Amino acid sequence: MNEEIRATQAAMERCGYVAEPVIATAVFLAKEMQRPLLVEGEAGVGKTEIAKVLARMLGTELVRLQCYEGLDANTALYEWNYQKQLLRLKIAERERDSTGHEARDPEKLEQLIFGREYLLERPLLRAIARREGPAVLLVDEIDRADEGFEAFLLEVLSDFQITIPELGTIRAEHVPFVVLTSNRTREIGDALRRRCLYLYVEHPDFDKELRILHGKVPGLDERLARAVTRFVQRLRGRELRKLPGVAETIDWARALARLHRHALDAETVAATLGCLLKDEQDVKATGQQAIAELVAYASGEG
Amino acid sequence: MSRAPGMAAQLAKFALALRKEGVRAGLADEIDAAAALSLVDLLDRAEVHRALRIAFKVPREAWDAFDRLFAQHWDGGGDERPKPRQVPPRDHRGPVQWRWDGERVRLATAETEEPPSGDRPGYSPEPLLRRKPFDELSQRELAEMERLLARLALRLATRRSRRLVPTRGRGVVDLRRSFRGALASDGDFLRLARRARPVEEPRLVVLYDTSGSMDPYARLLLTFAFALRRAMKRVEIFAFNTRLVRVTRMVVPAAIPKALERLAAEVPDWSGGTRIGACLAEFVAQFGQSMIDRNTTVVCVSDGLDQGDSALLERSMRALRERAGRIVWLNPLLGDPRYRPEAAGMRAALPFVDHFGAAHNLESLEGLMRLAA
Numbered sequence: 001m002n003e004e005i006r007a008t009q010a011a012m013e014r015c016g017y018v019a020e021p022v023i024a025t026a027v028f029l030a031k032e033m034q035r036p037l038l039v040e041g042e043a044g045v046g047k048t049e050i051a052k053v054l055a056r057m058l059g060t061e062l063v064r065l066q067c068y069e070g071l072d073a074n075t076a077l078y079e080w081n082y083q084k085q086l087l088r089l090k091i092a093e094r095e096r097d098s099t100g101h102e103a104r105d106p107e108k109l110e111q112l113i114f115g116r117e118y119l120l121e122r123p124l125l126r127a128i129a130r131r132e133g134p135a136v137l138l139v140d141e142i143d144r145a146d147e148g149f150e151a152f153l154l155e156v157l158s159d160f161q162i163t164i165p166e167l168g169t170i171r172a173e174h175v176p177f178v179v180l181t182s183n184r185t186r187e188i189g190d191a192l193r194r195r196c197l198y199l200y201v202e203h204p205d206f207d208k209e210l211r212i213l214h215g216k217v218p219g220l221d222e223r224l225a226r227a228v229t230r231f232v233q234r235l236r237g238r239e240l241r242k243l244p245g246v247a248e249t250i251d252w253a254r255a256l257a258r259l260h261r262h263a264l265d266a267e268t269v270a271a272t273l274g275c276l277l278k279d280e281q282d283v284k285a286t287g288q289q290a291i292a293e294l295v296a297y298a299s300g301e302g
Numbered sequence: 303m304s305r306a307p308g309m310a311a312q313l314a315k316f317a318l319a320l321r322k323e324g325v326r327a328g329l330a331d332e333i334d335a336a337a338a339l340s341l342v343d344l345l346d347r348a349e350v351h352r353a354l355r356i357a358f359k360v361p362r363e364a365w366d367a368f369d370r371l372f373a374q375h376w377d378g379g380g381d382e383r384p385k386p387r388q389v390p391p392r393d394h395r396g397p398v399q400w401r402w403d404g405e406r407v408r409l410a411t412a413e414t415e416e417p418p419s420g421d422r423p424g425y426s427p428e429p430l431l432r433r434k435p436f437d438e439l440s441q442r443e444l445a446e447m448e449r450l451l452a453r454l455a456l457r458l459a460t461r462r463s464r465r466l467v468p469t470r471g472r473g474v475v476d477l478r479r480s481f482r483g484a485l486a487s488d489g490d491f492l493r494l495a496r497r498a499r500p501v502e503e504p505r506l507v508v509l510y511d512t513s514g515s516m517d518p519y520a521r522l523l524l525t526f527a528f529a530l531r532r533a534m535k536r537v538e539i540f541a542f543n544t545r546l547v548r549v550t551r552m553v554v555p556a557a558i559p560k561a562l563e564r565l566a567a568e569v570p571d572w573s574g575g576t577r578i579g580a581c582l583a584e585f586v587a588q589f590g591q592s593m594i595d596r597n598t599t600v601v602c603v604s605d606g607l608d609q610g611d612s613a614l615l616e617r618s619m620r621a622l623r624e625r626a627g628r629i630v631w632l633n634p635l636l637g638d639p640r641y642r643p644e645a646a647g648m649r650a651a652l653p654f655v656d657h658f659g660a661a662h663n664l665e666s667l668e669g670l671m672r673l674a675a
Contacts, residue, residue, distance in 0.1 A: 002343040025352045029338050040362070074478065082477050187592040194330055197338075198359035241621075 004028060017046075017053040018204070018211045026199040027054065036157055036178035038142075038193060041201035043183055044245010050201075051138035051179035058177070061130065064138045065123035067145035073152050077162060079120045085113040114166035124153075125162055127176040134174035143182040147189060154192045204246060206233050216250045220257055227264045228253050231298035235276065240285070244276040251275045264295050310336060316375045320358065323367040331358050350376065363588070473498030505536040505597050507626075509585065511604030513543040513576035538593055542581035548589075578608040578647050579615030586621045594625040601630045603661060608647025615647055619654040629654060632661035 009024035030037040039047040055062035065076055092109060127137035160172035182188055210229045214220060232249045252275035261268055269291050277283045313332050320327040338357035342349045351372055360368045479495035508527045527539045539550045600622055608615055622629060635641045637660045643652060652658060
């Protein structure tokens with residue numbers, strides 16, 4: 001393995017993220033090639049976490065743009081601070097009245113109120129205009145925004161510059177490190193996909209999940225941790241509509257630790273199953289017998 | 303690290319092989335791959351594998367194909383690799399031929415060579431055509447029908463977007479533009495600018511039953527799907543009987559008879575039995591995530607004569623119901639007044655269907671359009 005990739009992996013690990021080689025490789029390549037990283041995978045596999053860890057690792061700011069249906073360029077880029085602008089106008093008016101000056105010069109007024117200090121930075125502008133060094137820009141759940149926004153984003157990610165009609169063009173001094181995540185509720189356009197490097201994150205295997213668990217729930221009983229992990233791993237093999245992610249595993253382990261359990265038993269599992277399964281039908285489909293089997297399997301280890 | 307000679311050539315060959323498997327890999331991706339390879343340890347097979355998968359942007363579904371090709375190209379398997387699966391040639395995706403027929407621009411197809419209006423005097427095709435069952439249409443009537451269908455398909459295409467665009471009429475106040483306007487009048491808002499939701503094309507997924515019992519209707523209903531494909535950008539078409547096949551790409555620019563032939567070759571058991579439940583389940587598993595959302599109308603064209611497990615059909619329909627905006631089930635048998643939806647498959651599917659309609663002639667399809675409007 002390349003030394004630098006190994007170093008990336010170690011650095012991510014130090015920041016509390018258990019990174020498989022493939023994740024470390026993707027992060028390293030994206031950083032070196034200065035390309036956005038598109039991360040796909042099921043909910044709860046830790047896609048968003050990658051960006052957060054990256055920001056911590058690079059000691060920089062995490063700028064987050066949460067996408068949703070109807071998100072438009074204004075909300076993502078910048079907005080003028082209207083209240084402040086209006087106030088400034090009223091002051092200008094009063095000044096004029098008191099001095100008796102009759103100069104009504106809209107251009108002057110415009111210059112006055114369309115300055116940088118009246119500009120509200122939204123995430124994209126914030127990430128690009130940051131002076132102190134490259135930010136980490138997280139575009140979360142890009143699949144929720146519509147295609148028009150995707151095209152717009154592609155443009156921003158290609159040029160890393162934003163034009164504000166009243167101010168002119170703002171160019172990125174430091175190209176931000178961009179992470180896009182998608183839950184694949186719809187397919188991401190080909191152009192944007194091509195612009196990025198692509199990482200697909202899967203549910204962690206037993207060893208990785210166990211390590212994550214130990215990292216996130218300090219002081220967790222080793223035997224319980226193993227049983228919890230085995231249980232969840234096995235549970236993911238069942239036909240469920242929403243598979244529990246790592247976040248759910250952590251929640252569950254915390255709940256069990258809080259209840260001072262040292263081993264799994266069917267009763268406790270049934271009572272706390274809501275930590276893992278967030279879908280009513282999934283809960284129903286995991287009845288007593290299924291739980292008993294799962295518990296037996298999870299505790300079956302020496 | 304020294305560059306292995308011929309790396310570029312090897313990458314190009316690899317990209318070509320990927321494309322043959324249906325994985326999109328363009329020149330830009332080759333360049334990315336080359337850049338990525340220059341950054342990793344070339345002696346570490348696993349790392350090269352990871353880097354290439356990242357740089358070629360290989361989606362999860364294509365990992366198997368990628369792994370196979372990677373093994374062939376990077377493990378010295380070289381040239382004696384087995385011949386790739388026989389894939390029928392893709393449609394020629396170059397410039398499509400359009401023709402102006404005096405009323406609208408239409409795609410030039412082999413069978414529309416003869417003039418669209420009849421040579422018999424006084425022949426007015428439309429009212430007759432509207433009621434004539436699809437399985438009784440002549441070649442020329444088919445051409446005429448295609449025109450009607452395309453017109454209908456266009457009408458299906460109106461939905462409002464959630465994004466806001468400037469409007470002169472009603473809508474929410476657009477502060478940014480209002481403010482700009484107010485500047486000219488010293489900060490007094492004489493007129494408020496507004497924004498409203500523009501009309502947007504809906505997304506459509508057509509699932510098309512090609513089993514034996516559907517044969518008489520195959521041609522026209524597919525024509526309808528083709529017409530939709532032409533009128534709307536976001537249409538996906540699948541054919542199913544005992545297996546599910548995505549045919550969207552196949553049907554794009556081709557003349558219909560040719561496409562039908564190709565479909566018959568591509569779809570296993572064309573005109574065979576049906577396992578609707580299993581096919582829908584496959585659709586939901588493979589494409590449900592990426593193709594179905596709240597703006598999607600799913601149109602299932604089938605007679606509901608399922609030879610499979612109707613519990614599975616019910617589960618799949620439930621899953622579709624949860625994701626899709628609307629589910630329409632078109633059943634050609636419904637045109638027969640004696641028909642009752644009593645087949646087990648149909649009964650299982652019906653509770654999840656928003657609109658259950660006939661599809662044996664144009665009039666019945668028009669009903670669908672009214673529904674969509």
